[in-house]
Amino acid sequence: MRGPSPHLTRRTLLGGGLALGATACAGHRAAAVRTSGPVSLSLWTHDEGYETFFRTGIPGADRRTDFRYRLDVTRAGAADLVTKLLAQAVAGRGIPDLMGFEINGFPRMLRGDIAERLLRDLTGDIAAVPGLAADLLPARTAPYRQDGHLYALDSDTPLVVHYYRHDLFTRYRLPVDIATWEEFAEVGALAHRRHGIALNAVVTGSDVNQVVQSFQMLLNQRGGALFDVEQRLTLDSPEAVEVLEFLCRGLRDGFVIDISDYYGGAMQAALKRGTVAGLAMASWYKVYGLMANVPEQSGRWRIRPLPRFSRGGHATSTAGGTGFGVLRGTANERAAVDFLRATWLTHEGQVRRFRRTGYLPTRRSVFEDPSLLRTEDAYLGGQRPFDVYTTLLADVPPVHMSPDQSILHDVLSGHLLRAYRGDASPREALREATEDFRDQAGR
Amino acid sequence: MATPYLFIAPFYLLYVLFMLAPIGVALWLSLCEWVGLGTPHWVGLRNYHHLLTDGSFQRALGNTGVYVLVSVAVIVPAALLIAQALNVRGLRARDLWRTAYFVPMVVSPIVVALVFGLIFDRHFGLANAVLRALFGTGGVDWLGDPTMARVSICLVMVWRWTGYLTIFFLAGLQNVPRELYESASLDGAGRLRTFRAVTLPALRPVTAFVLVTSFIGAAQIFDEPYLLTGGGPSEATLSVAQFVYRAAFERQQFGYAAAAGVVLFAVVFTVSQLFNRLLGIGRPV
C-alpha cells in the first residue's frame, strides 16, 4: 500500500497525480503476493446474506486451500460500493480483495479500461478446475464478460418464473397452466373485471433499474435484448414493441398493476390485499419480496414457468444477480481467488448458498443435487421448486451489458412510463428511447 | 499591523485548499476525458460543446430554473407573509409557532425523502388517502407523472425551507421601529400601503440576503430530487447538481461532470454576484 506523500506539489497533483493512483493499483505495488498462511481478506458487499455465506465458508476454505482465512467485511449500498471502489483506486489505497458487484452497478466497470485495470480475469482460474468451465451456465457469465475476459462470478441464476396465489386462483377458478401470454391476457382481463385482481406488476417508481427490469424480463424471454454481445443497443426491435404493447394492454385491461417498487410498502399493501395475485419475477423474489412482505401468506403461493410468447423466444429469462470479482495487484489476490473457488464455486458451496440466501446455483450440475431436487418449500405450499427450475435450465437467454447501460436505464425508464400512461405509443416510446440514448451515450 | 490578517488567515487557508484548488482541478478536468481511473485525456472544449447539445443537460437546467423560481417567487414571499402573521402584536405562543415551522429544516434529508415517499405513494400513500376522504378522488400520481413529480419536489422544498426563511424575516420585522407603523397609521395608510411604504423598505437588507441565499441553495439543489424521485420520471425532476453526480458517479464521465459543474458554477456565481451588487449586500459593515 502506498503511504501518503507529504511533499506532493501542486504540479504533480494536477499533472501526474491522477495517473499515479491508477498505476499503483494496476499491479505495481511492492507487497509480495501471499501464497499461504493466515490471511485477512477485505470483502465488500451490499448484502448481508453474502457476508454470512462467506463467513460460514471459512472452515471449508481453510481445509481446501493453503490459507487460513479471516474476513474483514465492508457493507454499503450497492451503487455506493462501486463509487467507493473507483474512488479508492484513484487514491491508490484501501481497495478490497474481493468485491460483490450488484449487476446494475457492474456496467460502470466496463467504461474505458476500468475492469481490465482493476479486476482479475478469472478465465484461467476457472479453466484450472477440471470440468468447471463447461459446467458454469453461460447465461450467468455473459454479463460479466468484456473482450473475452471474465471479471466476476454470479451469485445466482435468477430464473424468472410466474408466482401466483394458488388459493385465489382456485377460488376464482383461474387456470394455472396457461400456455401463452396471449391467453394469459384474456384470462387476466377477465379476472380483473370480475375480481379486481392483477396477475402481473410493473414498476413505475423512481428506481429506474426496477422500471427497466419489469420490461426487460419479458423482453429477454421474448428473445429481444437491450444490448447485444458487442455492447450495441438493440432496443428498436419488433420483440421490444411486442412486449411493451403487451404490458400497456395489461395496464389498460387491469391484469397488470403499476407499483412504485417491488419491495416497498406499496407492494406489500397490494400483496396483503390480494390485489397482486400473481407476478413474473425472479427466483429470489420469494425470499426477498414475498416472505419479507407477506410472511402470513405462507402456503398460498406457487410458482410455474412463465407463459410463452407464441411468436417465439425462451422459456424464461433472468433478473438481478451479483457478480463477485477479485481485485488485481493486491497481496491477497491469490488468496482471494482460492477463497472464491473453495466457497462460491464448489458443489456444496452452491447448495449451501441456496440454503442460506435462496439464490440458485450457477453450475448446471448442482441443479441435479438430490437434496435440492427433494427440497419442498413450505411457503410454496410444499411445492418442489427445483421441479420448475430444472425444466427452464436448458433455455436461459444470456444478458449482455454495456458501459452505457445506466444511460439507457435513465432514458428508457422515462419512455416506458410514457407508454404505460398512454402518452406515447409503444413504438414511439422505444424509438425515442433509442434516439435519446444515441444522443447521450459516448459523451 | 499583521493582527487582522492573522485573524482572518485560517479562513483563507481553508478557502485556498478546499475551494480554490478544487475549482482549479475542476477547470482542468472539464477539458479532459476521464473515466475516473488512469490518465485523463486532453479533449479541449469538447465536453462543453457536448453539453450545449445534450437534451438531458437542458432539462436539468430547466428543472433547476423551476426550483429557483419556486424558491424565489413562492418560498420567499410565503416566508415573508408568515413572518408578518407571526409579528402581529400580542400574538400568543409565538415561540411555539416559529419553532414548529422551523423543525423541517432540522430533519435530515434522507428522513424527509423517506417520509414523503410514504406520503406520496400513488396507491397507498397518505396524500391520496386524505384527498379521497375529502374530495372522493385521490388518484394523483404524485411521483410518477412528470409534472406532478416536479410539483411534489417543489412542495417538499416549500415544506423544508419556508419556516427557516421565516425566521430571518421575523427578526427583520421585529427590528422595524414601531413608531414608523404608528405614523403611517396616523397618516391613514391602509394595510397594503403600510406594507409597501414601511415594511418592505425596512426589510430590504434581510430580503436581499434571503433572496440571494435561497437562489444559491435552489440552484444547487441535490438532496430532495435525488432521494425522492432519483431525478425521474423522464428526468422531469433532474437537477444540475444531480446531473453532475450522475455523470461522475453513475456513468464514469468525470470530465463531462466537471464541465457541467463548471457551467453551474459560472451561472450561479455570476448571477449571485449581480444580485449582491444590485441589492448591495456582501460588503463589510
Place this chain on the structure above:
Amino acid sequence: MNPMNPGGRLGLLARRCLLYATLAALLAAFTAPLLWALSGSFKPRGDIFGYPPRLLPDPATWHNYRTLLSDQPFGRWFLMSTVVALTATAVSVFVCALAGYGFAKFRFAGRRLLFGVMFSSLSIPFAVILVPLFVILVKTGLGSPWFALIVPWVAPAFGIFMMQQYIVQGVPDEVLEAARIDGCGEFRIFLRIVLPLLRPSLGALGVWTFLQSYNSFLWPLVLVSDSEQYTLPLGLQTLFRAENRQYDLVLAGAVLAVLPAVAVFVRLRRQLLEGLSTGAVKG
C-alpha cells in the same frame, strides 16, 4: 385599533380567529409528515401502508426499534455522526468568530476585497468541487473521515458573515480600547473579552453548524468507505437501499436520528433563531 373602524372589536376578533386558524393549519402542515413518521415507526411493517391509513399505531410495537438496535450498528453510526458534528461545531465556531472579529473591528488594506472574496464563496456550488476535492484529499493522505468530514467545512462564509454582523453590533469599541490601554495582547482580548460577549451568537452558529454537519449526506456518501465509520444518514440509506427495503427499521432509525437534532434545536432555539437573524438583518 382604529376607533373609526365600524367593524370594531368584532372585526378584530374575527381577524384573530382567522390568524390563529391559519397558524394552526400551517403548524399541522409542517409537523404532520414527521408525526406520521413517528407513528409509523411504532407500527408493524405491514401496517405502515395499511388502508385506510391509521393515525395511531394499533397495535403499537417497539419491534422496529428493538430490531434496529440489536441487528444494526445504530449506536456506532450515532456516535460517529455526533462526534463529527460536535468537533466540527467547536472548531467552526472558533474560526468563524476569529474571522468575523477580524473583519468587524479592524480596518486594513484589502479589507473590502477580502470580505468580498469570503462572501462570494457562498455562491460556489458544492457540485463543482465534489469530485476534485475528493481526489485531492485522498491523494494527499487526508481522506480519513475524521479529517475530511470536518476540516474542509469549518470556515463557512455564512458563519463568518453572521459573526461579523453580530460583533459590529454586540461588541462595543470602548471595551476593546480599554483593554488595549491596559496592555492586553490582541489575541488575549479576543479570547478574554470578545468571545464571552459573543456567547449567545456562538450558540446560534453552533446549532446551525451542528445541524449542517449532522445532516450532511452527499459528501459522506462519496467519502466514507468503511462501514465502521458510517454516519447516521449513510447507515439509514444503506438500510433503505438494501434489497428488502427495511423501511420499517429506517423509520425507527429516522426517529432516533432526528431526536438529538430536535433536542439540540428545541433547547437552544432562542439563541439560534435570534442569532441567525441578527446575522442577516443588517446586511
